[in-house]
Amino acid sequence: MTVLAPSTLIVLREASVAYGAVQAVRAATMRVSQGDFIAVVGANGSGKTSLLRLLHGVVAYTGSREMLRPSGVQAMVFQRPFLLRLSVWNNLRIALWLAHPDTATALRDERAEQALRRVGLGALRDRPARSLSGGEQQRLALARGWAVRPDILFLDEPTASLDPSAKKDVEALLADFAADGMTLVMSTHNLGQAKRLATRVIYMDDGRIDIDLPTSDFFASGTPGRAGLFLKGELSWSLDG
Amino acid sequence: MSAVTESFSTAFRLIVHADPALVRTVALSLAVSGSACLCAAGFGLASGAWLAVARFPGRRIVLLVLDTLLALPSVVVGLAVYLMLSRSGPLGSWGILFTPAAMVVAQTILVLPIITALARQVVADALRDGGDQLRSMGAGVLASALLMLLHERWAVATVMLIAFGRAVAEVGAVMIVGGNIDGVTRVMTTTIALETSKGDLPLALALGLVLLVVVALLNVVIALFRRTSGPLAAELR
Numbered sequence: 001m002t003v004l005a006p007s008t009l010i011v012l013r014e015a016s017v018a019y020g021a022v023q024a025v026r027a028a029t030m031r032v033s034q035g036d037f038i039a040v041v042g043a044n045g046s047g048k049t050s051l052l053r054l055l056h057g058v059v060a061y062t063g064s065r066e067m068l069r070p071s072g073v074q075a076m077v078f079q080r081p082f083l084l085r086l087s088v089w090n091n092l093r094i095a096l097w098l099a100h101p102d103t104a105t106a107l108r109d110e111r112a113e114q115a116l117r118r119v120g121l122g123a124l125r126d127r128p129a130r131s132l133s134g135g136e137q138q139r140l141a142l143a144r145g146w147a148v149r150p151d152i153l154f155l156d157e158p159t160a161s162l163d164p165s166a167k168k169d170v171e172a173l174l175a176d177f178a179a180d181g182m183t184l185v186m187s188t189h190n191l192g193q194a195k196r197l198a199t200r201v202i203y204m205d206d207g208r209i210d211i212d213l214p215t216s217d218f219f220a221s222g223t224p225g226r227a228g229l230f231l232k233g234e235l236s237w238s239l240d241g
Numbered sequence: 242m243s244a245v246t247e248s249f250s251t252a253f254r255l256i257v258h259a260d261p262a263l264v265r266t267v268a269l270s271l272a273v274s275g276s277a278c279l280c281a282a283g284f285g286l287a288s289g290a291w292l293a294v295a296r297f298p299g300r301r302i303v304l305l306v307l308d309t310l311l312a313l314p315s316v317v318v319g320l321a322v323y324l325m326l327s328r329s330g331p332l333g334s335w336g337i338l339f340t341p342a343a344m345v346v347a348q349t350i351l352v353l354p355i356i357t358a359l360a361r362q363v364v365a366d367a368l369r370d371g372g373d374q375l376r377s378m379g380a381g382v383l384a385s386a387l388l389m390l391l392h393e394r395w396a397v398a399t400v401m402l403i404a405f406g407r408a409v410a411e412v413g414a415v416m417i418v419g420g421n422i423d424g425v426t427r428v429m430t431t432t433i434a435l436e437t438s439k440g441d442l443p444l445a446l447a448l449g450l451v452l453l454v455v456v457a458l459l460n461v462v463i464a465l466f467r468r469t470s471g472p473l474a475a476e477l478r
Contacts, residue, residue, distance in 0.1 A: 081374070099378065
């Protein structure tokens with residue numbers, strides 16, 4: 001049996017996800033280590049979101065998924081964040097209560113305050129969460145993810161539905177989170193974003209992990225196979241995105 | 242003046258002058274149906290939300306039975322409760338047959354499937370939108386169910402309104418278990434049935450109008466709540 005490095009958080013071995021007859025992830029083998037910022041790229045329907053859900057453990061799978069810290073906290077930010085019809089403040093408090101039920105309320109409230117300040121929503125704490133703009137809602141979702149101090153934060157195309165300004169704000173926050181040492185795994189269509197933020201890039205094709213390389217290697221010329229074609233097709237418009 | 246016009250005119254006079262018999266009957270109706278809805282709400286909302294979230298063997302059969310009970314005839318409920326509460330029945334020792342308490346029991350049974358089935362639907366719809374997020378946040382079955390009830394509280398209020406409408410408008414069950422005793426168990430619907438059979442239309446009409454106004458008012462209240470809970474109002478701070 002392979003001994004995992006202490007920095008390893010999650011290991012997948014031949015893990016697959018199927019939705020009925022549709023094979024979304026096929027025999028994925030990979031690991032996520034402390035401090036990684038992994039960008040998962042690929043065409044629509046290539047299995048990016050399913051890979052994130054598999055890593056997060058919120059979807060049924062076959063094969064092996066091993067967590068080095070089974071009690072560790074994970075969080076996920078979805079493309080369209082689901083916010084409860086409550087105030088911004090109560091959305092944060094509920095997330096903290098679910099993740100850390102044994103922590104003192106005062107400490108949870110302090111973390112919620114910190115999270116709001118961090119994403120620049122301090123002035124909107126009493127607003128109904130669903131009345132925020134799309135960018136503000138995504139920042140609140142990021143605050144909710146960050147506040148629970150996760151070992152890993154999963155992000156499913158977090159900027160896909162945002163305007164350029166909101167996209168820039170969210171990218172800046174993600175860069176801050178990464179600089180703090182948080183482990184992030186993000187699916188994205190935006191290769192420019194992957195190049196700017198990630199330390200590793202995974203290219204998915206038809207449910208398979210086709211390529212898993214450090215970012216600089218992935219974007220170096222000569223990336224083989226369909227990933228190379230994908231890269232050529234995307235670079236012209238999305239590296240500047 | 243025709244008999245119908247005269248009846249309407251007398252009915253309006255009864256309402257405007259707050260006729261004591263009318264007020265007593267309306268108050269008892271609202272109290273009985275309101276109590277029944279409150280009694281059914283606790284179990285119905287919780288079990289409906291739980292049914293939306295939980296997965297267990299036989300769940301489909303439970304849902305089928307629940308949907309069937311939506312069409313439960315009120316006279317059948319009345320008969321079943323009568324048999325249970327009658328002197329020779331298993332709960333005869335309670336001695337509540339022909340009292341408002343028996344009417345509350347019957348109406349609770351009548352509206353329980355409605356609250357459960359509609360609450361299940363409301364929570365199931367909400368879960369399609371946010372179930373993954375709640376699971377991702379670590380919410381278990383109970384927490385997901387309760388959070389979705391809170392999230393959909395205005396839809397839940399509408400469910401309660403529907404249940405109250407069903408309870409306050411039914412006649413069969415309360416007639417059987419209440420006995421329609423004047424001043425004790427006589428509610429709006431049983432009074433309307435009785436007065437119509439006696440040919441005394443004004444009181445029946447007045448009560449019918451009050452019944453309509455009560456339901457309309459409840460609708461207006463719910464609509465106002467929905468409107469004020471929009472972006473301009475801070476929700477549950």
